[in-house]
Amino acid sequence: MDDEKVFQEEEDTQKDKYLTFSLGEEVYGIDIKVVIEIIGIQKITVVPEVPEYVRGIINLRGKIIPVVDMRLRFKRDFREYTDRTCIVVIEVNGVLIGLIVDGVSEVLDITEKNVVPPPDLKASQNKYIRGIGKTEEGVVLLLDWMKLFSEDDQEMFDEMNADTAENREAAE
Structure with missing residues (x-):
């Protein structure tokens, strides 16, 4: 019982x-x-026949x-990458994906009461927005990470990971 309570407290530290x-x-x-982590921009190996927004692959440890x-x-x-450009490594459905962003700011605590639904603008980008977080500095567009990538994207990322894993095994 105590273990369950500790687990809930640990989980709650990441809530909001x-x-x-x-x-x-x-x-x-x-x-x-x-x-998972935030890293600076590094050498990206281009992969043929992927959507334009997939810049390629990196080797991270x-x-x-x-x-x-x-x-x-x-x-x-x-936009050309600068020394402020970062790669935010996330894990979606067991697959690591790097998101190239202009710059990382901070970790904010935005409670549900300060989140409103996105406006219904029928914009394609809007489907990626889970809500609008209200902060003292302004608003934060909260991403729905489950909708960032389609099933086709997920399959492609899986294949990219599998191909490289197979190549590593063959090299050993």
């Missing part, structure tokens, strides 16, 4: 916490519970991770 990052002037938030430029994912103009 969002890693915030910028894309241009907008501030986005993603559930801290799916964030022996793990091959597909990276997605969030600007391109949201149909924005590409």
Whole structure:
């Protein structure tokens, strides 16, 4: 019984916490519970025949991770990477994916009472927004990480990971 209570308390420490990052002037938030780590931009190996927003793969301590430029994912103009550009590594359905963002801000605590539904603008990007978080500094667009990538994307990321795992095994 005590173990269950400890587990609930540990889980609650991540509740309502969002890693915030910028894309241009907008501030986005993603559930801290799916964030694995934040790394600086590094060499990206281009993979043929993938959607434009999938920039390629990186080798992170022996793990091959597909990276997605969030600007391109949201149909924005590409912007050259700078020293502020980061890769936010998240885990979605057991697959690691790197999200390339203009810059990481901070972890914010945004309770449900400060989250309102997104406006119904019929914009394609709007389907990725779970809610609008109200903060003292303004608003944060809270991403629905489960909807960021389609089933086809998920399959492609799985294949990219499987291909590289098979290649590593064959090399050994």
